[in-house]
Amino acid sequence: MSTQAAETTVHRICPLCEACCGLELKISNNEVISIRGHEADVFSHGYICPKGASLKDLHNDPDRLRKPLIKRNGKFVEASWAEAFAEIERRLPPLLSAHGGDAVATVIGNPAAHKIGLLMYFPRLAKALGTHNIFSASTLDQMPKQLAVGLMFGNWLSVPVPDIERADFLLILGANPMVSNGSLWTVPDFRGKAKALRARGGRIVVVDPRRSETAAVADEHHFIRPGADVFLLLGLVHTLFDEKLVRLGRLAEHVVGLGAVEAGVKDFSPERVAARCGFDAQTIRQLARQLAGAERAAVYGRIGTCTQEYGTLCSWLVDVLNVLTGHLDQEGGAMFPKAAAFAVNTLGQPGSGKGVTTGRRKSRVSGAPEIMGELPMICLAEEIETPGAGQVKALISIASNPVLSSPNGERLAAALDQLDFMVSVDIYLNETTRHADVILPGSSPLEDLHYDIVFQQFSHRNHARYSEPVLAREADTPPEWQILLRLAAIAQGKGAQVDVDKFDDELFAGDVRRSTGAQADSQAGSQADAVLAALSHLSGPERQIDFALRTGPYGDRFGQKPDGIIWPR
Structure with a gap:
């Protein structure tokens, strides 16, 4: 008699990139049989890329950690969860007691953005530790944009995104959405939406030092000298003022500092910046005219405009262009998403907000200012290496591999070997976690519930979607939120045996x-x-x-x- 379980169909949001596509999975005997795009998904409408189709391979990867590891005599050995937390309780509190909260640094990586258990409970852990040494992947690729919008619009996550389905003209700098399907812009199936834009008579212009996949399908591609985006943007803004093309429209009552901007770009005429950009002046002027003349248009800049010397200035100028041409917060322009949940910029009374503050503290060694509560990732190694009060003695890394992803990884790897103690919450033994004393394996995405906190705040259309776990987690494996909460309890002196559910009730009631x-x-x-x-x-x-x-x-x-x-x- 066959014991084969019936095949069931379940749905899931893909956690492998910012596009957040809806997936349809066939499941049998707690195994994935197939993955395809979910045609009825209200946001992605059946689109899927090779990343989503590989989710089964991630879940089944034999290299994925499934049991905690403790380093004994320089080698990792499998341990029970109780043993792993007991080891952390034995070693972490004495360090906090002897050296204070700042002696324990934390670093959290991009995968956490799709993991609500990690994202929602990391602040609880950081608060319990009492540390100011907080590092994340944001300082490697997007903090210039978050700083610019924070200062300009009053919130770190108030990022306007192109309304591509109603736009007539898109100017894209330093981005490749044909591959990424958006970054700080959640837009699944960019290819299809770009094709539709052009079919209705719209145009796409790409500025990029290389002929990217997006540049290859654009109406125009302009090569630019690497690092020169800021001069092109200044030349475009100069042209708008010089040729009297500024059209604020209904934005006029919300704009201050217009005269200061005009004065600031006075010396950056297209004729002056052209050689630095690798453009001719007439091309710069023509781009400005196209942007100003389009009824519905948006400028979009991404990682290429962030990861350079003038990243914050570039990020600001992108939205200055959207403002000066009247395309900010306009249908078919650059619009502000209105997320259904977790968005600070949708809470409280309309028209009011606290704004942002930077530099409330500085890193101990280089004096780098914090932004959004974080210090630059490149400061982590020196904070470990440099003796003195506040020296980092321990590290908790969460879904992060900065030895591979941050500059000067060899220096950071050597610094990690100097730590007194390190804990990693990660599903892999990688370039960073191999330095840990204890590794606590997180869940496979298919074993975890899913609700995107971050990416709904960057979505080209407002929506709210939730996925239940589609595969059963092993009985003795805690969900990720409980892992972080137990670490927080250990840091607070409540012990590894804390009643996690009761602790969570207390914290939530306080919130x-x-x-x-x-x-x-x-x-x-x-x-x-x-x-x-x-x-x-x-x-x-x-x-x-x-x-x-x-x-x-x-x-x-x-x-x-x-x-x-x-x-x-």
């Missing part, structure tokens, strides 16, 4: 009371109690998703807006 002002107002306290009661059937990230959706811009506000959305759980 709700702070967000409602319950600590200073009895009526708000009653409201907080009602919210906590309404969510009492949930825990972990699911509870946070429901709370964020219901208090978000489309939410039901826990009954205050009966037609608002509520998570159907």
Whole structure:
């Protein structure tokens, strides 16, 4: 008699790039049989790339770690979860006690952006450690853009993205969305959307030092000297003022500093910057005229405009061009996504915000200012190497491989060998985690729930999508949010045997009371109690998703807006 389980169809959001495509999987006996694009997905409409199709290979990869590892006499040996946390409890608290919170650095990598358990609970771990030495992959590729939009629009994640489905003209600098399907711009099937743009008479112009896949399908491709984007952008802005092409339109009442911008670009005429860019002046002027003359247009710059000497200035000038041509926050232009949950720029009273602050502290050795609470990744090695008060003695790395991905990886690798203790939360033994004393394996994406916090804030269309785990996790393997919460408990002195669910309840209740002002107002306290009661059937990230959706811009506000959305759980 056959024991073969029936084949079932499940759906999942792809976690392997910023496009966040919907996938349809066939499952049998807790194994993936096939993966294809989900035709009914409200966002990606069946699009899939080779990355999504390889998700099965990632799950089945024999090199993926499935058990904790502890380094004994220089070699890793498998251990139980209890043994791994006991080793951390034995070694981490004494370091914190002797040297303080800043002696323990943290580094978190790009995969965490798709892992809600890691993303939501990392701040809890950092707070428990009391460390200011926080590093992430953001400082390697995108912090210039986040700094620019933070200063310009008041929030680190208020990144305007091209409304490609209604645009007539796109100017793309230093980006290759034909391959990436967007970066700080979530746009699955860029190829199809670009083809549709051109079919309706629109144009795409690419500026890039190489003939990228995007440049190859554009209407125009202009080569530029590497690192010269800032001079081209200054020349374009100069032309708009010089030829009286500035059209603020309805943006006029929201714009300040226009005269300062005009004065600032006065010395950067196309004729002056042309040689530095590798352009002729007339081409620069013509590009400015095309942009200003298009009814619906957007300028988009990405990693090539960020990872250079003038990255922040380039990132700012991209949006200056969108403002001066009247294309910011306009249909078919560069628009602000309005995420359904977790977006700080959708909370509170409209028209108000705290803005951003930088440089609240500086790195100990180089004096580099923090931005968005982070220090530059390139400072990590020197913070470990340099003796003195505040020297980094331990490291917790989470889904991160900076020895491979950051500059001067050899120096960082040597520095990691000097640490007194290192813990990694990762699914691989790689160039960075091999230096750890304890490795705690995270979950396969297919074993984990999924809700994109970050990428819905960069999406070309507003949406809210959630994926349940599609494969069963091994019984003794904790979800990633519990791994980080147990590490936080160890750092706080609560011990490895802490009741994680109770600890999570306490922390979440504190979040709700702070967000409602319950600590200073009895009526708000009653409201907080009602919210906590309404969510009492949930825990972990699911509870946070429901709370964020219901208090978000489309939410039901826990009954205050009966037609608002509520998570159907």
